[in-house]
Amino acid sequence: MVKLGFSIGDLQFKNPVIAASGTFGYGSEFDDFLDVSRLGGIVVKGTTLEPREGNPYPRMAETASGMLNAVGLQNKGIDYFEKNIYPRLSEYNTNVIVNINGSCIDDYVALAERINKLDDIPAIELNISCPNVKMGGMVFGINPVSAREVIKAVRRVCIKKLIVKLSPNVTSIVEFAHISEEEGADSISLINTLLGMSVDVRSMKPSLSTITGGLSGPAIKPVALRMVWQVANAVNIPVIGIGGIMNSDDAIEFILAGASAIQVGTASFIDPQASVKILEGIENYLIAKGFSDIRDITGFLNCSK
Amino acid sequence: MTKRIESLKVIDNKPLKKDFFIIELESSRKLPEMKPGQFVQARIDGSQETFLRRPLSIHDVDFVRNTFRLLVQVVGKGTESFSKLNKGDSLNLIYPLGNSFTLPTKGARTLLVGGGCGIAPLLYLGRYLKSQGIIPDILLGFRNRDRILEYNDYEAVGNVFLTTEDGSAGEKGFVTSHSLLGKASYDKVFCCGPEMMMKAIAGWCRKNNTDCEVSLENLMGCGIGVCLCCVVDTVKGHLCTCTDGPVFNIKELKW
Numbered sequence: 001m002v003k004l005g006f007s008i009g010d011l012q013f014k015n016p017v018i019a020a021s022g023t024f025g026y027g028s029e030f031d032d033f034l035d036v037s038r039l040g041g042i043v044v045k046g047t048t049l050e051p052r053e054g055n056p057y058p059r060m061a062e063t064a065s066g067m068l069n070a071v072g073l074q075n076k077g078i079d080y081f082e083k084n085i086y087p088r089l090s091e092y093n094t095n096v097i098v099n100i101n102g103s104c105i106d107d108y109v110a111l112a113e114r115i116n117k118l119d120d121i122p123a124i125e126l127n128i129s130c131p132n133v134k135m136g137g138m139v140f141g142i143n144p145v146s147a148r149e150v151i152k153a154v155r156r157v158c159i160k161k162l163i164v165k166l167s168p169n170v171t172s173i174v175e176f177a178h179i180s181e182e183e184g185a186d187s188i189s190l191i192n193t194l195l196g197m198s199v200d201v202r203s204m205k206p207s208l209s210t211i212t213g214g215l216s217g218p219a220i221k222p223v224a225l226r227m228v229w230q231v232a233n234a235v236n237i238p239v240i241g242i243g244g245i246m247n248s249d250d251a252i253e254f255i256l257a258g259a260s261a262i263q264v265g266t267a268s269f270i271d272p273q274a275s276v277k278i279l280e281g282i283e284n285y286l287i288a289k290g291f292s293d294i295r296d297i298t299g300f301l302n303c304s305k
Numbered sequence: 306m307t308k309r310i311e312s313l314k315v316i317d318n319k320p321l322k323k324d325f326f327i328i329e330l331e332s333s334r335k336l337p338e339m340k341p342g343q344f345v346q347a348r349i350d351g352s353q354e355t356f357l358r359r360p361l362s363i364h365d366v367d368f369v370r371n372t373f374r375l376l377v378q379v380v381g382k383g384t385e386s387f388s389k390l391n392k393g394d395s396l397n398l399i400y401p402l403g404n405s406f407t408l409p410t411k412g413a414r415t416l417l418v419g420g421g422c423g424i425a426p427l428l429y430l431g432r433y434l435k436s437q438g439i440i441p442d443i444l445l446g447f448r449n450r451d452r453i454l455e456y457n458d459y460e461a462v463g464n465v466f467l468t469t470e471d472g473s474a475g476e477k478g479f480v481t482s483h484s485l486l487g488k489a490s491y492d493k494v495f496c497c498g499p500e501m502m503m504k505a506i507a508g509w510c511r512k513n514n515t516d517c518e519v520s521l522e523n524l525m526g527c528g529i530g531v532c533l534c535c536v537v538d539t540v541k542g543h544l545c546t547c548t549d550g551p552v553f554n555i556k557e558l559k560w
């Protein structure tokens with residue numbers, strides 16, 4: 001048996017494969033395809049205080065090795081989540097993490113306080129990196145001053161593990177990683193989607209109703225990997241790698257680059273079983289390479305010539 | 306209803322007129338229950354040209370032979386690659402997905418209206434209606450006679466009426482101008498096709514106080530209700546075409 005577990009502080013994860021926010025619903029959508037409880041964790045859809053309708057259709061476009069989305073945090077709000085979704089989530093034997101989003105700092109703080117009361121949610125993922133909303137979201141995540149303010153304010157109230165999800169749409173990702181660590185984040189996850197655009201030449205219009213949107217999938221993997229490597233070398237808290245992970249080799253690249261865990265996003269659209277296949281692939285890789293603990297390869301990247 | 310992910314064997318791939326073709330697929334397991342109006346999310350394993358799956362309606366099911374068919378129009382890279390599948394190749398599907406048409410009560414006067422690849426789900430629907438003792442009128446609209454698909458199958462389940470935009474076959478004009486709509490009245494109309502056509506039929510149904518369901522073809526990221534890319538604006542707010550639809554009653558839509 002190889003050891004696959006990792007931890008954020010005293011919060012144990014049974015393995016490093018986590019489903020990414022906005023790509024895994026609330027888990028139940030995948031019940032027909034896999035046993036959700038096998039995963040290390042799931043991050044549920046981005047949640048806001050009030051219900052949100054999101055952006056108008058069309059909200060997606062396929063791109064070379066990826067897709068653009070402009071969903072804009074459509075969700076039914078924290079009240080609905082607490083009453084109708086949370087009770088079902090407690091049945092999964094895995095760490096369920098809520099991805100929180102706001103238009104202002106008070107929203108984030110209020111959400112963190114609401115999550116404090118939910119015993120079966122051990123961590124929040126602070127999303128300061130959504131590119132698809134006009135107010136809040138990435139606006140916080142690309143400005144060092146406001147990023148610091150929102151992380152500080154949430155940390156002050158949050159009794160759960162605090163994971164800060166970073167935006168790649170910045171010049172120095174390390175600067176934002178340092179800010180997160182300094183303000184008391186327990187972990188950093190990255191990357192959210194890269195701001196992009198697509199044009200429909202037949203109609204001569206933008207493909208998305210919002211013109212620009214968030215790029216995900218294999219197209220962003222090299223950028224994500226570079227940023228994870230830079231951040232893992234700069235901070236002492238666990239880093240969760242996200243971006244274009246389609247198979248276990250992709251996942252292992254991130255782990256070798258220093259990620260303690262990874263999140264599977266867009267891959268679940270193409271293969272709803274991608275997350276468990278990645279988990280099995282990581283285990284097989286470790287066995288084949290003769291390692292007994294995943295921590296033996298975390299950040300193991302050999303950069304000597 | 307349980308969804309599954311499965312590689313199915315292509316046992317036939319037959320080109321039709323112009324850019325249409327029919328793929329027949331065989332499952333190595335017993336087929337799940339599939340309802341008229343439901344769809345599949347298809348992808349060729351390892352496809353380099355496309356990234357996401359492509360939604361396609363269930364065109365016809367043969368539970369005895371354990372096979373079902375898809376009627377597809379080539380419009381881009383994905384559908385083009387499906388058209389090139391050979392017998393013995395496999396196609397990976399997530400299915401069955403979505404809700405289904407609401408079946409009318411016995412004796413209901415029923416009309417099916419389809420245009421282009423939107424005629425695909427109407428055959429299975431018609432077959433189902435027939436098994437329930439309902440013989441529907443089936444109104445199919447095409448651009449011109451070269452575009453008319455084989456409709457023998459449809460004639461086996463209902464009374465088929467045709468329109469072409471240039472009058473080269475059937476009545477000239479759009480489906481909404483067919484004389485049938487002036488003569489007959491219906492309790493229930495089912496429609497699938499280009500959005501303009503569905504909106505026109507919805508308008509006719511509103512005017513005539515006829516219950517009407519349409520099947521939408523919104524762009525889809527996942528097909529299983531998690532990406533929230535496929536939404537349609539309804540009286541209840543944004544709903545997912547893939548899980549709340551693809552079939553919607555026009556009363557729900559803001560058309």
Ligand SMILES: Cc1cc2nc3c(=O)[nH]c(=O)nc-3n(C[C@H](O)[C@H](O)[C@H](O)COP(=O)(O)OP(=O)(O)OC[C@H]3O[C@@H](n4cnc5c(N)ncnc54)[C@H](O)[C@@H]3O)c2cc1C
Pocket residue numbers: 200202344355359360361362363375376377378379380381382383384385422425426521522523524525551
């Ligand atoms: C529930 C459902 C059932 C469907 N059933 C069938 C069916 O039975 N038979 C069939 O032939 N097709 C069906 N379609 C449509 C089919 O999914 C698309 O034609 C297909 O995805 C196009 O893929 P492609 O790679 O060939 O084209 P792409 O290269 O992806 O696109 C080519 C062009 O078509 C446009 N386009 C593609 N899809 C759509 C869309 N959904 N709405 C508006 N514009 C679009 C693109 O913007 C682009 O300009 C269905 C769609 C849905 C949602």
Ligand SMILES: Cc1cc2nc3c(=O)[nH]c(=O)nc-3n(C[C@H](O)[C@H](O)[C@H](O)COP(=O)(O)O)c2cc1C
Pocket residue numbers: 020021022023045046047069071073099127130165191192193215216217218220242243244245263264265266267526532533534
């Ligand atoms: C349709 C869609 C919706 C998303 N919604 C959210 C969200 O609500 N909150 C969030 O933090 N990230 C969201 N993301 C970003 C993903 O969690 C992930 O960071 C990103 O897609 C990169 O990973 P991937 O390439 O594996 O998909 C979304 C991504 C997609 C494609």
Ligand code: FES
Pocket residue numbers: 524525526527528529530531532533534535536545546547548
């Ligand atoms: S296609 Fe993803 S939610 Fe409908």
